[in-house]
Amino acid sequence: MQLILISGLSGSGKSVALRVLEDLGYYCVDNLPATMLMDALKLYSEFGYKHIAISVDTRSAPTLAALPKAISELKSFVSDVRLIYLEATADVLVKRFSETRRRHPLSGNGLTVEECIRLEREMLEHVVDLGHRIDTSNLSANALRSYVKLMAEADSSRLTLVFESFGFKHGIPLDADFVFDVRCLPNPYYDEKLRPLTGRDQPICDFFAAEAEVAQMQQDIAGFLQRWLPRFKQDNRSYVTVAIGCTGGQHRSVYLAEQLAAGFADEQVLLRHRQLDGRSGDGHK
Structure with a gap:
């Protein structure tokens, strides 16, 4: 049951x-x-x-x-x-x-x-x-x-590891256990050709793959989680939500959430993109 x-x-x-x-x-x-x-x-x-x-x-x-x-x-x-x-x-x-x-x-x-x-x-x-x-x-x-x-x-x-991208200009998610600010990374928003795309699109992925700082940020976040996830499991936690935030929640945070989710494929992972997921739909009750 x-x-x-x-x-x-x-x-x-x-x-x-x-x-x-x-x-x-x-x-x-x-x-x-x-x-x-x-x-x-x-x-x-x-x-x-x-x-x-x-x-x-x-x-x-x-x-x-x-x-x-x-x-x-x-x-x-x-x-x-x-x-x-x-x-x-x-x-x-x-x-x-x-x-x-x-x-x-x-x-x-x-x-x-x-x-x-x-x-x-x-x-x-x-x-x-x-x-x-x-x-x-x-x-x-x-x-x-x-x-x-x-x-x-x-x-x-099993513990569920939730990666959630978001935009700081829309507020920090209330459900986050950890919040990582990636607004310091290079921003493809300033390239008019890349601006309409999201962190899930290949041209954006290529843009970030060429930036050493992005890889370092991903490595540092992943290292932190690898170090502390075992302790959360020992504490019988069922869920840990990791929020990755950039300015608008469209490029940097989406890309890194996707990459981190792929890197923790051995865990039970859920992936959310707050700004992208919330663009359309009916009301709540």
Whole structure:
């Protein structure tokens, strides 16, 4: 049996994630109190369900404090329990609530949307580090669907190493464990022929392959990870997210994320390009 818990901030895409899992054949339950998780799982087991997804968030606020203990108990009953935590920046969440004209779940006490978001983030503070974080601030819904699908299919018995490219002018990813700044490297943006391309295109790859500094940066980042990944595995970490940032998230960071992912092919690797993945798609809910 596999259990995936979905949590995070309202408006960050939890409904999108749950629908993805439902399409993948998971038995999905929205907004179940943490104190009911074990009883529910035993019941679903009796019914023969093998893949289950449950969202747990501030709509069941009084039980949130019990979630860490509940997850520990669940792992004694099910070998594969994983939690996906979705979040986004406050300004993005405010915009989403404004566009959809939906009420924030915590708005009943006369709080503004900004105050609700701040309060909700505080309420979920002890949940953030229990699983894998995904920052949906710059993601299209289609990209989020892809990310959730990949996380569901990953081998939970192995550490997942996530390489994520991004642009500093769009903000640092909230889900990063390590952030490497590669803005000091040569920039193909200033070549008009190369400007429209991305770090995945061959002319850009050729440009960087000719620059010794780029190879040195890649070697230094790879060396750091090779040195410390074994310690993360010993610490029973399930995910480590390495963010590589340049100015716009189109050339340097994309190229290096691609190269590093290829260099760690022996590990369980996921590759994300925040700015490229977030260029199109529908909204979040």
